[in-house]
Amino acid sequence: MAKDRTEDPEKKEKKSRKSIDGVSKSHKKEKKDKKDKKEKKQKNREEQPTSDAVAGADEDVEMGGTGAAEVAVNGEDEVVKQLVPFADPMATAEETKKILDGVKRASRNRALLTGIKETQKSLRRSSTAATAAPRGILILAADTYPWDIISHMPVLCEDHNTPYIFVRSREELGQAGGSVRMQTSAMMVLAEKGVKKAAKEGEAAKEAVPGELSAEEYKKAYEKLLKVVNKAQDRVKL
Template identity: 35%
Template sequence: MGKSSKVKESSKSIKHTKEVKDSKKESKEDKSLYEQRLPFVTPFSTPLADKKLNKKLLKLIKKSSKAKDCKRGIKEVIKAVKHNNKGLVVLAGDVFPYDVISHLPVFLEDHNIPYVFIPSKSDLGNACNTKRATSTLFIVPGSNKKGKSDEYKEEYEEVMKLVKTL
């Protein structure tokens, strides 16, 4: 009886080490979330933020949403643009059906407002502290009267430079 229990224990440890090695291989081969979401992006999603800019945008959105300087959703964005607000529009690239946001790039270009696409609407929703996914977001620094836009002003300017180079 003693020998069979030792054999079982050693076989368990061998299985455990194989599982650990397999999980390490999977983590190396595992794609990042950014790369996993790229196949679902609409064909007209240009300019699309690269991985680095995407990360900076999401951080900027978190800070601007804390300062309440964000307009979320298509209706709010269009209304803010019509009221001549200036800022940056972030659009989700995985919106379906396409017709929901297909008119926005032309509308934004007519009003000289910079915009950029990111691959995921769920990331956009999470960044602005909502439970729901968001297809569009308009960052309008200084729109809130409390004046908290100074906290993210440098990041905003840096992101704007990167977006204008796209």
């Protein structure tokens, strides 16, 4: 008679538990490894700028964004502005301050044209004669996007003997000129002070504007600004 080989129920239960515990432990270890890898990967991304972050900045420009993108640098967000490659001459910090002050004076004295449409119209109406005095000074914002909306302006200025210069921020330019949109890509400081419209026919307006200059004072302020721009023009790379 064959020996009964039926396994003891108690031993069978212990073996089953051991098998389940082994699978459970293996599963837990695998899950923990995945979690550790994920945390390590996330930490590396936070510590240094990745190619994805840089690609994101370029994508923002191509998709018609503001021309600025946030890139993580040393654990902090830093705004990197995309400037037009043809921004020459570019105003220095000291020159920018003088230019923006000149824009403010021009605005108070009704001698400022705002926006690409207005400045372009004025340029096209200017004389191309080398001896003709320029109608004004063109100031362009180097962080304008898309670039092609102002790319023709420097050439137009040269054709019409008009001095021009770039500043870094269209926001600062817009604020200095009191622009309604607060951001402007182009402004022109006119050589002559504007004249107030008469309140009534044949009667000059008598209301005073804070900071308004006389015609003589404005002329001196304009010539001072012109010297700053002409000096910067000497740095233009041909």
